[in-house]
Amino acid sequence: MAKDLAREIGYIYIDSGAMYRAVTLYSIENGIFKGDTINTEELKKRMNDIHISFRIDPETGRPNTYLNGVNVENKIRTMEVSSKVSPISTLDFVRSAMVRQQQAMGNEKGIVMDGRDIGTTVFPNAELKIFVTATPEIRAQRRYDELKAKGQKASFDEILENVKQRDYIDQHREVSPLRKADDALLLDNTELTIQQQKEWLFNQYNQRIKA
Template sequence: MNKITIAIDGFSSTGKSTIAKQLAQKLHYVYVDSGAMYRAVTFYAMQQEYISECYFFKDKLINNLEDIHLSFCYNSELGFAEIFLNNVNVENDIRSLEVSNFVSRIAEVPEVRRKLVEQQQEFGKNKGVVMDGRDIGTVVFPDAELKFFINASADKRAKRRFDELIKKGDKVTYNEILKNVEYRDRIDSTREDSPLIKAIDAIEIDNSDLSLTEQFDKIYEIVQNKLRNI
């Protein structure tokens, strides 16, 4: 059976990565978490003190992009690939609320986007890939055979993210998470370079009231129908 490229876009905390991982495992495709790449660059910028609540030394980040090397390594115990920043596993470090607060500002930088889009396109050049993010179906893989746009209410997304962070032991409040979700929605949708928009040929899925199983079954059926008609 011919392999295809599956692009999954949508707002933050909609569970894009979860469904992308599930699809990749079921189809035996490569999974690429593009959001993790932007988070890793954000984590690097924080480590180098290029960004904080008070400042953002954008030029310093741009001038040192060549020092940022990202890679993925499959973890058989977890069932997905973890991201490495300069040969160091940062999969857990990049999931903090602090990184979430800065990642949309980092993702606005055109030079960062160009670097990461180029690498993402290289990952998917042989098809058989599932990639999720903000601009996968519009910029990274505009010719993807199948595109999804995942959405949910801000309240539902904030509650899911809050539960996830609390389970990890992070000390956060629901209102902090909701504020972050709404802030990222605004930044992602209004940035000049590759804003978050639904591709014309993308299938929109609102998972506000869907369980993980219901969402997967719905999307997997669409994928199977597409593969049968390739």
């Protein structure tokens, strides 16, 4: 939905969640994870070596996530990364580094960014804030369908448990907890089709920004 809006209005789309996934992937590939335990001191030392960017795929027209110049869009969407991203995202030094990168990306305006603390921490003065929600079951089903469409192995029960666990961790973390900004619009898309969501979002943009 956010990607479609950005493409339609000529803005740059940034997936902040992908940035935390990229840090998680880096941690997995560089031995910073030992089982489920994070070597926080080692990760802290290496944060300056982690550079994340987004580039448009000429074939799909959608942005891919790059970690230190390497396309990791598919790697960061695996269940292994999904199961470890919340503990990484609770680390204050990781969040501080990602927020700095996100704010730098937004300095020139003209961006659509999605993520769990964008309207409250990263861009508290954003022109338009949308807080999107749906039941855990619906979100898990959508994620399951997405993974299967990419040819990846997926378990609905595992995904559902991961969704619930991530929500709990993100809502209760000390740094930038997941919450709706006071001035954000609420969109519950549990029973909405993709087209209905797009129409609702474009209406909000036209009424509040374009007008």
